Amino acid sequence: MITIKGLIIRETPRGESSKSVTVLSDERGVVDVFVRGGMKSSKTSSPTQLLAYSLLCLEEKKDASGQTNYYLNSAENLTMFYHIRLDAAKTALAAYFAELLNYCRIENSDCGDILKLTLNTLYFLDNGQRDPELLKCIFEFRLLCDIGFRPFLLGCSICYAYDGDIMYLNMRSGLLECEKCCINKNGVFSYALDRTMLYIIRYIALSDLSKLFSFRISDRYLKRLSVFTEDFVRFHFKDGFETLRFYRIISQ
Ligand SMILES: [Zn+2]
Structure with a gap:
């Protein structure tokens, strides 16, 4: 037993x-x-x-x-998580988190950090202290980072520049390139990030779990972050999670 x-x-x-x-x-x-x-x-x-x-x-x-x-x-x-169960949009979002976890299904290994990430996300969704849309972005991106898709975000992979007005993240290689070094800025895998976006995704990817939820961003950047994290999930997992589609319909 x-x-x-x-x-x-x-x-x-x-x-x-x-x-x-x-x-x-x-x-x-x-x-x-x-x-x-x-x-x-x-x-x-x-x-x-x-x-x-x-x-x-x-x-x-x-x-x-x-x-x-x-x-x-x-x-x-x-x-x-009773307050999630009383709210249709929160329930739909939590069902999406569950679908992502089922999709990546990690067996026979320590999932302590992923369990903590999930419980913390559900805790903030339950108590209403964070915007559900921000929780969605944090969960999508950090989950994929923690299961092995964390990009190399410390600087340009060629000249090691820490930041710039625009940096390009290559979704396929997971490498960052500065404006001078990136030769394929319009490539299908290139994702342009301004200073603020790079700061935000660095924060989500690299900060300690205890501080992960303690930041706020403007609505403008929240929209951009949501496009980025959904693209990231689509690239590494698949398109068309039913539960995400349902959450979008119900939260409008
Ligand atoms: Zn460079």
Whole structure:
């Protein structure tokens, strides 16, 4: 028997009364857990619903192919994020965060930082202290940075200039180039960043998690940042996350 702390990022019905849930945990990454009677029993249904953060006691069983399957033994809810559940737009945005986490599905590795990033983002979405649109941008970009797509943002990759009026980020190589060094400014992978945008994305990519949410930007830059972070997700993952489309419709 093992005990993990985890956030439920997907629920799937299994038969008439059971379900399986996908859990983002700190030590074991993303795992699937079978919940017997989870669609009916009130004792386990609440701590295993989407976006619940819970303490889960699991039985481990190996099947004939040697794969480990997890079965829920007991569960205790730690946080439910009630204010998100009362707001349709916030629920839609949180569902998008869950879809991104399911898409990158990190198994068998330490996901402590990603779990912290997700819980902190949901915490600020829940208490209403941050603009949901800013939370979306921070989560999209920092999540991709933390799973291995962090660009090299310390300076121009050729002459090492720290900044300039315009710097170009190459989405494919993840390298930054200054105006003098960049020879393909209009290339499909080149992304022009002014000083403020470069400062903002450096901050999101590199700052300590404890300070990550403590900045504010103008509406103008928030719009530009949102275009950038969605392009970044589209480039590294895919286009057309249904939950993002739904969030856009519902938050208008
Ligand atoms: Zn340069």
